[in-house]
Amino acid sequence: MMHKCERRDKKVWIVLMVVCCLLIGGAYSEAKRAKRPSDSTKPKKIKYVKVPDGLKTIMALNKSNGKMLDEAKGETVNFDRARKAVEYGNLNIGATSDEVVEQVGYPVVKVNDEQTNTVQWVYKPGTSSFFEKYKISLIFDSNGILIGWKVPEKWKEDRDPKPESRGTVIESK
Numbered sequence: 001m002m003h004k005c006e007r008r009d010k011k012v013w014i015v016l017m018v019v020c021c022l023l024i025g026g027a028y029s030e031a032k033r034a035k036r037p038s039d040s041t042k043p044k045k046i047k048y049v050k051v052p053d054g055l056k057t058i059m060a061l062n063k064s065n066g067k068m069l070d071e072a073k074g075e076t077v078n079f080d081r082a083r084k085a086v087e088y089g090n091l092n093i094g095a096t097s098d099e100v101v102e103q104v105g106y107p108v109v110k111v112n113d114e115q116t117n118t119v120q121w122v123y124k125p126g127t128s129s130f131f132e133k134y135k136i137s138l139i140f141d142s143n144g145i146l147i148g149w150k151v152p153e154k155w156k157e158d159r160d161p162k163p164e165s166r167g168t169v170i171e172s173k
Contacts, residue, residue, distance in 0.1 A: 072126025078105035097144035
């Protein structure tokens with residue numbers, strides 16, 4: 001069991017240690033502060049990195065972006081031409097690939113299917129990716145003759161006449 005004197009001595013030692021730690025910490029931060037110049041006396045320096053031909057690189061990038069936008073617009077124009085040609089029946093089965101290019105324009109990509117020995121020309125809007133379903137594929141045989149096309153299911157559903165809008169056929173007597 002501890003006496004009152006021992007408890008008081010222990011408390012004094014703890015207080016003394018805390019005070020010493022505070023004094024040492026304050027002296028350390030004061031010394032650290034003394035080494036640094038104050039922010040108001042020394043102006044801040046802004047460093048610029050000079051890159052050789054940096055301006056030329058930025059100009060070339062800007063030009064490249066402009067070409068990409070033009071390509072995307074061209075893809076959209078050709079997609080619209082293909083969509084209208086299919087929708088209005090202006091695209092005929094049996095047309096040659098040259099006739100299709102003349103009428104619709106060049107596709108975004110040509111996909112060879114070795115199993116069916118056909119080539120698909122894919123048209124898509126410039127703002128969409130190949131993973132989106134809204135694209136048109138024109139299908140050619142190995143001789144470059146148009147044999148069919150694929151359109152998005154939703155697009156086909158919206159444009160196919162509904163049974164109620166077809167009317168009735170009156171048979172002659």
